Amino acid sequence: MTTTQSSISSTSPTPTVPSGSGRVANIVLDSFTEAGRHVRIIPRNIEVLIFATIQPVMFVLLFSFVFGGSIQVPGYPDYDQYLMPGIFAQTVVFGSVFTSVGLAEDLSKGLIDRLRSLPIVQSSVLIGRTLSDLVRNIITFIAMLAVAFVLGFRFEGSLTSAAAATALLLLFSYGLSWVQALIGLSVGSVEAANSAGFLWMFPMTFVSSAFIDTRNLQYAWLRTVADVNPFTQVTNAARALYNGTDPGDAVMWSLVWSIGLVVVFAAIATRKFKTSSE
Amino acid sequence: MVVPAVVTEGLKKSYGETKALDGLDLEVAQGSVFGLLGPNGAGKTTAVKVMTTLLKPTAGRAVIDGIDVREDPRAVRTRIGLTGQYAAVEERLTGRENLELIGRYFHYSKADQKARAAQLLEMFDLVDAGDRVAKTYSGGMRRRLDIAMSLVARPSVLFLDEPTTGLDPRSRLGMWDFIARLGDEGTTVLLTTQYLEEADRLAEKIAVIDIGRKIAEGTADELKDQIGGDNVRVSIMRYENIERAKEAIRTLCVGAVVQDPESPMTLTAPIRAGGGVVPMIIRALDDAGVDVMDVEVRRPTLDDVFLVLTGHGTQMPAEEESRT
Structure with missing residues (x-):
């Protein structure tokens, strides 16, 4: 090896204490550093991003072309205007699986151990991860919106309500990211995180108002399940806002659910993360 | 203190x-x-x-x-x-980015992050690879x-x-x-x-x-x-030289030179670890006119250490294997 014989520790080894004013400043700084690590590799993992975008586009095309003729929804002469918000909602929710998979991957590679040996605020590892997955979701969302526009989807309401609809969807997926964080920390492998993260996504998004009017469901109990499903509330709120109709109390319920998920699951996941040293 | x-x-x-x-x-x-x-x-x-x-x-x-x-x-x-x-x-970041990232966790300034990363890339012989993603x-x-x-x-x-x-x-x-x-x-x-x-x-x-x-x-x-150091095994060509061979290497070994009971043309003896004794042994045998077939040094392994210290080798009983 022809390394210059420069000093490895440069000066005598002196500990470097992170500067920073207070705990809140540290949480913010460390979380952004951690989120930055993940966001930076999104464009380098282009195939993942492409497939994450192709899948919702495929769903848009399948539902629109295959079921478009046979699914009638009262109040929506154009099924696409009904369907698209449902697909949007499903896609951002599926995007939360990146949290469990990414966390499990970092755990298995020893990256989490490295982070835990650094003098950073421990919870910033989870905050950074969920924030970066939100960024990824926004990118997927923009791509999907473009395809929807090409197919004829339009914002029938104001731009503000369309923005509010989008924010509601992303907030809900952020709440689910924290559920996924707990899953990622609890399962032992990347494969398990993928399965456990995805499995409940299907009943949650299909037993809902995403693709059909829940009143058309053939069993009363199934109708009840679909109606109380938070995913239905979020989809209904976003759909009404995109189409310029009255969302009723769906917006409120969406906010309650989303904020509730963030608060409850952030607490549980952070606790789980911290007690992994016991 | x-x-x-x-x-x-x-x-x-x-x-x-x-x-x-x-x-x-x-x-x-x-x-x-x-x-x-x-x-x-x-x-x-x-x-x-x-x-x-x-x-x-x-x-x-x-x-x-x-x-x-x-x-x-x-x-x-x-x-x-x-x-x-x-x-x-982080496989998808370059070596340099990985190093700068750690600097960021320690709240270093951008300039310090870069300087320290460059310094470490040089010290660890990674300058040429510094801007390639770690995956490669x-x-x-x-x-x-x-x-x-x-x-x-x-x-x-x-x-x-x-x-x-x-x-x-x-x-x-x-x-x-x-x-x-x-x-x-x-x-x-x-x-x-x-x-x-x-x-x-x-x-x-x-x-x-x-x-x-x-x-x-x-x-x-x-x-x-504690566990006896290295051992040398010398195999010679002709049996009649065995005593002469013993005599020739005696002073180079740190313990008794023993004839292997199962292979009478082979001598074993403990030697000082890692001190270039083997060439001296070969030279001594050559000077004494002994034709050497093979010289082999056996270094103590972790197994030997464990055998001596614990009475068992490094193979753990099955129920203890899961411990890390």
Whole structure:
């Protein structure tokens, strides 16, 4: 090896204490550093991003072309205007699986151990991860919106309500990211995180108002399940806002659910993360 | 008085009935290279994890630079560097970005992040690869980047958990050079290894651990003395020369020269470890006119150490294998 014989520790080894004013400043700084690590590799993992975008586009095309003729929804002469918000909602929710998979991957590679040996605020590892997955979701969302526009989807309401609809969807997926964080920390492998993260996504998004009017469901109990499903509330709120109709109390319920998920699951996941040293 | 870099007292870590650490006592002097030697499942990684605040001990104390890991884990984290068993690098970032990232976690300024990264890339012979994503690195390069990442904040104690496991022999030698140089620089290094040779090469002091407990401690030479050091086996061509051969090598060996009962043309004898004795033996036999067929040196292995110290080899009984 022809390394210059420069000093490895440069000066005598002196500990470097992170500067920073207070705990809140540290949480913010460390979380952004951690989120930055993940966001930076999104464009380098282009195939993942492409497939994450192709899948919702495929769903848009399948539902629109295959079921478009046979699914009638009262109040929506154009099924696409009904369907698209449902697909949007499903896609951002599926995007939360990146949290469990990414966390499990970092755990298995020893990256989490490295982070835990650094003098950073421990919870910033989870905050950074969920924030970066939100960024990824926004990118997927923009791509999907473009395809929807090409197919004829339009914002029938104001731009503000369309923005509010989008924010509601992303907030809900952020709440689910924290559920996924707990899953990622609890399962032992990347494969398990993928399965456990995805499995409940299907009943949650299909037993809902995403693709059909829940009143058309053939069993009363199934109708009840679909109606109380938070995913239905979020989809209904976003759909009404995109189409310029009255969302009723769906917006409120969406906010309650989303904020509730963030608060409850952030607490549980952070606790789980911290007690992994016991 | 200077506080030791690392002290553990009666360190215990149990998972239910399983005792991963069973009262481990260690003391590592400032600026030294300390080797924790033991087979798989001896508790090496658990010990490192407790000392680096990743695991809480069930009982006992671990103190780094005078700070108890349980009382102030954050202060401990500012003083340590950890290179775990798996090269914990972000594969999709370049070597340089990985190093800058650690600087960012330590709240360095952008300029300091860059300067320190550049410095470490040079020290670890990664300048040419610095702007390639770590995914493209060889095993040895990854390991080097991993260690460099642990050194970004100039830790006073560096923990290396099996730094050469899984590396090919050539990369292992290169890695030894880097670790030896760290020791020369005055960084305290605590490394774990399964290889006696590695501990011998790098560590000034070695603690041998087994089933979560220290079973021997000393310099490599002291340990080898305990287990008898190297052995030489000399096979000669003609039986009538056997006495002459014995006579010729007697003074070069540190113990009795014995004729192998199962192979009468072979002599075995203990020799001083690593001191170029073998060429002298060959020369002496040649001068005495003895035709040599084969000379073989048998170095004590970790198995020998364990056999002598514990009465069992490194193969653990099945129920103990799950411990790490």
